[in-house]
Amino acid sequence: MTTTSAGPVVPFRGLITVSIMLATIMQVLDTTIANVALPSMQGSLGAAQDTITWVLTSYIVAAAIATPITGWVADRIGIKRLFLTCIVGFTLASMLCGLSTSLMQMVGFRILQGVFGAALVPLSQSVLLSINPKERHGQAMAMWGAGIMVGPIIGPTLGGWLTDSFNWRWVFFINLPVGIVAFLGIFFFMAEGAIRQRKFDFFGFAFLSLGIGALQMMLDRGEQLDWFSSPEILIEASLAAIGFWVFTIHMATSKLTFIDPHIFKDRNFVTGLVFIFIIGIILLATMALLPPMLQNLYGYPVITTGVILAPRGVGTMIAMMLVGRLVGRLDARLLILVGLSLTSWSLYEMTTWSPEMGSLPFMITGVTQGFGLGFVFVPLSTIAFATLPPHWRTDAASLFSLVRNLGSSIGVSIVATLLSQNTQVYHQSLAGHVTATNPALPADIANGSLSAMASLDAFITREAAFVAYIDDFKFMMFVTLTTIPLLLLLRNKPQSGPAEHVALD
Numbered sequence: 001m002t003t004t005s006a007g008p009v010v011p012f013r014g015l016i017t018v019s020i021m022l023a024t025i026m027q028v029l030d031t032t033i034a035n036v037a038l039p040s041m042q043g044s045l046g047a048a049q050d051t052i053t054w055v056l057t058s059y060i061v062a063a064a065i066a067t068p069i070t071g072w073v074a075d076r077i078g079i080k081r082l083f084l085t086c087i088v089g090f091t092l093a094s095m096l097c098g099l100s101t102s103l104m105q106m107v108g109f110r111i112l113q114g115v116f117g118a119a120l121v122p123l124s125q126s127v128l129l130s131i132n133p134k135e136r137h138g139q140a141m142a143m144w145g146a147g148i149m150v151g152p153i154i155g156p157t158l159g160g161w162l163t164d165s166f167n168w169r170w171v172f173f174i175n176l177p178v179g180i181v182a183f184l185g186i187f188f189f190m191a192e193g194a195i196r197q198r199k200f201d202f203f204g205f206a207f208l209s210l211g212i213g214a215l216q217m218m219l220d221r222g223e224q225l226d227w228f229s230s231p232e233i234l235i236e237a238s239l240a241a242i243g244f245w246v247f248t249i250h251m252a253t254s255k256l257t258f259i260d261p262h263i264f265k266d267r268n269f270v271t272g273l274v275f276i277f278i279i280g281i282i283l284l285a286t287m288a289l290l291p292p293m294l295q296n297l298y299g300y301p302v303i304t305t306g307v308i309l310a311p312r313g314v315g316t317m318i319a320m321m322l323v324g325r326l327v328g329r330l331d332a333r334l335l336i337l338v339g340l341s342l343t344s345w346s347l348y349e350m351t352t353w354s355p356e357m358g359s360l361p362f363m364i365t366g367v368t369q370g371f372g373l374g375f376v377f378v379p380l381s382t383i384a385f386a387t388l389p390p391h392w393r394t395d396a397a398s399l400f401s402l403v404r405n406l407g408s409s410i411g412v413s414i415v416a417t418l419l420s421q422n423t424q425v426y427h428q429s430l431a432g433h434v435t436a437t438n439p440a441l442p443a444d445i446a447n448g449s450l451s452a453m454a455s456l457d458a459f460i461t462r463e464a465a466f467v468a469y470i471d472d473f474k475f476m477m478f479v480t481l482t483t484i485p486l487l488l489l490l491r492n493k494p495q496s497g498p499a500e501h502v503a504l505d
Contacts, residue, residue, distance in 0.1 A: 272384025
């Protein structure tokens with residue numbers, strides 16, 4: 001490796017970038033690619049309706065618990081070794097998932113997938129920041145952000161195509177060639193990372209894991225169990241509160257801490273965590289709402305739904321390519337403001353949708369929202385790390401990914417709960433107008449025809465659900481707007497110099 005005035009020159013930077021992004025996209029896809037395959041898995045694995053969701057929950061919980069230890073493991077064995085280990089483990093676990101013959105096997109292998117895949121996203125972000133000089137961080141984060149944001153969008157479409165064209169097992173088998181290429185690229189072209197000896201804070205990790213695991217379980221099962229009317233949800237909420245509270249006190253008072261509390265003194269990073277939490281809510285919650293809305297209310301098949309949602313990914317990709325070049329030239333806070341404004345506008349447009357419209361409004365708002373989120377994600381990922389010392393980079397990237405995933409889980413849980421509750425409320429309100437004395441009702445309904453009443457009830461349910469979807473879009477719009485004042489807390493990244501840039505070796 002040589003050094004210039006712009007910082008270290010890293011050999012094979014392009015090949016390293018391609019390799020780590022393949023690993024990242026592979027992991028991110030698996031957060032959503034299996035969703036549409038669940039009905040096929042249910043029959044093949046002999047699972048019940050309420051237990052097949054463990055295929056998703058086990059992966060999410062395992063990944064959330066394992067994500068925070070990425071920095072410590074990377075320091076102990078080196079980033080390259082950890083990267084290679086995670087790719088091998090994730091790929092093998094994917095193959096075992098595809099070969100599973102029972103629900104217990106599938107859940108166990110999905111847990112392994114989550115554990116090995118948890119480090120891939122924060123490691124890729126840390127490596128991209130390390131192998132690129134400061135002036136190229138915007139372009140590096142554009143590449144990274146494209147994989148992070150487009151993955152959840154194309155995941156259901158790819159999963160649906162693989163399931164329809166082959167079978168659900170190919171949802172997991174497809175990881176094999178990707179994992180092999182990523183492994184070979186990193187093995188041959190990436191330099192060994194530095195090793196630092198750090199004691200492991202078992203106490204802190206135990207309570208953080210308790211908090212994260214209990215929270216994820218509560219969010220996943222809350223809607224199904226009617227939230228706090230269920231003893232299970234009360235127990236999980238209590239465990240989550242205890243876990244996070246004890247971990248926070250321990251981090252603030254102990255000399256040996258799992259996460260260095262000084263990292264939270266960086267105002268840009270802490271504000272960035274708040275922003276990425278909101279982005280997690282908007283990105284995944286929207287993608288959780290739109291597919292069932294398109295399929296159940298508009299009658300689109302799975303493949304057509306994927307085509308209608310594809311422009312969202314196109315908008316994101318265009319924004320990534322554009323904003324990656326603008327980050328070093330314009331104030332990052334201005335770019336984030338533009339992104340938040342576009343995202344808010346797209347959500348406002350979604351509140352004007354009608355039950356009888358065609359597919360064009362979905363595509364237009366999708367492009368706009370994808371473009372807006374892209375304009376937020378890249379400068380945010382750049383400015384959040386701009387003032388952090390390099391030795392905190394991997395720990396910070398782990399927290400960044402963890403908070404984004406928690407935001408996604410909380411966002412999906414909130415909009416799903418609001419959708420269910422508001423659908424019931426609006427259904428009762430609309431059904432209250434169905435009386436024998438209402439002159440607007442057809443005669444067969446007024447006379448009590450069962451078929452006519454069934455048709456009317458289906459119509460009312462559809463209308464109630466549609467209004468509930470609109471309310472969810474309004475909620476997300478207001479959440480996005482309320483984050484704009486937080487831009488005042490961010491400081492634009494300082495001018496960089498050679499001394500601020502470090503390489504992996």
